[in-house]
Amino acid sequence: MAAAEFWYEFASTYSYPAAMRVGRLAAARGVVLAWRPFLLGPIFAAQGWRDSPFNIYPAKGRYMWRDLERICAAAGLRFRRPEPFPQNSLLAARVALALALAGEERAEFSRKVYAAEFGEGLSISDRERIAALVAELGLDAEAVLARAESEANKALLKAACARAAEIGIFGAPRLVTEDGELFWGDDRLEQGLDWAAGRRP
Amino acid sequence: MAAAEFWYEFASTYSYPAAMRVGRLAAARGVVLAWRPFLLGPIFAAQGWRDSPFNIYPAKGRYMWRDLERICAAAGLRFRRPEPFPQNSLLAARVALALALAGEERAEFSRKVYAAEFGEGLSISDRERIAALVAELGLDAEAVLARAESEANKALLKAACARAAEIGIFGAPRLVTEDGELFWGDDRLEQGLDWAAGRRP
Numbered sequence: 054m055a056a057a058e059f060w061y062e063f064a065s066t067y068s069y070p071a072a073m074r075v076g077r078l079a080a081a082r083g084v085v086l087a088w089r090p091f092l093l094g095p096i097f098a099a100q101g102w103r104d105s106p107f108n109i110y111p112a113k114g115r116y117m118w119r120d121l122e123r124i125c126a127a128a129g130l131r132f133r134r135p136e137p138f139p140q141n142s143l144l145a146a147r148v149a150l151a152l153a154l155a156g157e158e159r160a161e162f163s164r165k166v167y168a169a170e171f172g173e174g175l176s177i178s179d180r181e182r183i184a185a186l187v188a189e190l191g192l193d194a195e196a197v198l199a200r201a202e203s204e205a206n207k208a209l210l211k212a213a214c215a216r217a218a219e220i221g222i223f224g225a226p227r228l229v230t231e232d233g234e235l236f237w238g239d240d241r242l243e244q245g246l247d248w249a250a251g252r253r254p
Numbered sequence: 255m256a257a258a259e260f261w262y263e264f265a266s267t268y269s270y271p272a273a274m275r276v277g278r279l280a281a282a283r284g285v286v287l288a289w290r291p292f293l294l295g296p297i298f299a300a301q302g303w304r305d306s307p308f309n310i311y312p313a314k315g316r317y318m319w320r321d322l323e324r325i326c327a328a329a330g331l332r333f334r335r336p337e338p339f340p341q342n343s344l345l346a347a348r349v350a351l352a353l354a355l356a357g358e359e360r361a362e363f364s365r366k367v368y369a370a371e372f373g374e375g376l377s378i379s380d381r382e383r384i385a386a387l388v389a390e391l392g393l394d395a396e397a398v399l400a401r402a403e404s405e406a407n408k409a410l411l412k413a414a415c416a417r418a419a420e421i422g423i424f425g426a427p428r429l430v431t432e433d434g435e436l437f438w439g440d441d442r443l444e445q446g447l448d449w450a451a452g453r454r455p
Binding site: 110112113116119123127221222223224234235236237238240241244 | 313
C-alpha cells in the first residue's frame with residue numbers, strides 16, 4: 054500500500070489550500086496519508102527568524118497574500134486574512150496530534166481549523182473556538198483538550214518538531230514519501246503523491 | 255496583443271527550467287514575451303543577504319538542488335550543478351540586455367547561457383565562453399560584448415534592477431503581466447501566461 058506523510062503547520066498560509074485538497078488527491082492515487090502536524094516556530098528560530106518570513110520580508114509577504122488569494126479563487130475556497138498573522142498555532146497543533154489518524158478525525162479537524170483561520174479570518178488560538186471545532190466532529194471537546202494538553206501529548210509534538218527538523222523540513226506544507234523524498238508546497242502535492250504512488254518521471 | 259514580461263537572473267536555479275520552456279508556453283497562448291534580465295544581488299543585499307538564500311539556509315539549499323534535479327528529469331533537461339554557486343551573472347546579464355528582443359536573439363542567448371551553466375555545470379563568468387555563445391547566434395561577439403559593457407548598457411541594467419525592486423520582485427523567475435500581476439517561479443508560468451492571455455479563474 055502506497056503511503057506518504059503530509060506535514061503541516063496551522064499558521065502556514067499555503068498549508069490551507071493544500072490541506073483542503075490533499076485528501077482527495079491522495080485517495081485518487083490510492084495513497085494512504087498520515088497527517089503530521091508540527092510547528093515551524095522552532096525551525097525558524099534556529100535559523101534566526103523570530104517572525105514569519107512573510108513579515109520579515111515585506112515584498113515576499115505582499116506577493117504571498119496575493120498569490121494565495123488567486124489560488125483560493127481558482128480553487129473556489131473562501132479567503133480572509135487572519136489578524137494577527139501568523140496565528141499562534143500551538144493549541145491547534147496539540148489538539149490535532151491528540152486526535153486519531155484513523156477515521157479521518159485528525160484530517161477533518163485540521164481542515165476545519167484552516168477553514169476558520171484562512172477562510173473566515175478567525176483566531177485559532179482561541180480555546181473556545183478550538184473546542185467548538187472538536188465538538189463538531191461529535192467528540193467530547195473537553196476530554197480531547199485535556200488529552201491534547203497532557204505531558205505525553207506535548208512531548209509527542211516536541212518529538213514531531215525535532216523529527217521535522219531532522220529530515221530537512223524548513224517550511225510547510227511538505228509531503229514526505231516512504232523513500233525519503235520531500236516535496237514542498239501546495240504546488241508539489243500532485244508530484245509528491247504521484248511519486249508516492251510509484252508514478253515517477 | 256497579449257503580452258507579459260519574463261524577469262530572470264542568470265544565477266537563479268529555477269530560472270533554468272523556466273527559461274527553457276517559457277517561450278513555447280507563451281507562443282501556445284499567443285502571448286508576446288519580453289525577456290527582462292536583471293540581477294538579484296542588489297535586492298538580496300538590501301534585505302541583508304550577502305549570498306544566495308540557498309547557501310545561507312542549507313536545508314533550503316539541499317531541498318532546492320534535489321527539487322531542481324527532479325524537475326529537470328521530468329522535463330528531459332540535462333542537469334549539472336555549477337561550482338561555485340551562485341555564479342557571477344553580471345557579464346551574462348549585460349550581454350543579454352545588449353541583444354535585441356526582436357528576432358529572439360536575447361531569448362536564444364539566454365537559453366544557451368542556462369544550458370551551459372545548469373545543463374553542463376560550466377562557468378558563465380568566463381568571458382571567452384560568453385563570447386562563444388554570442389558567436390553561435392551568428393553575431394559579432396566582440397561588437398556585442400563592447401556594446402554590453404558600454405556605459406549606456408550598464409546604466410540600462412542598473413535601471414532594470416531598480417525597476418525589479420520597485421515592482422516587488424524578490425526572486426526569479428518572475429512573470430509580470432500588463433495589469434501588474436506577479437507570478438513567481440517556474441511553477442507559475444502556466445498560470446501567469448493564462449492570466450496574460452485573459453484566461454483567468
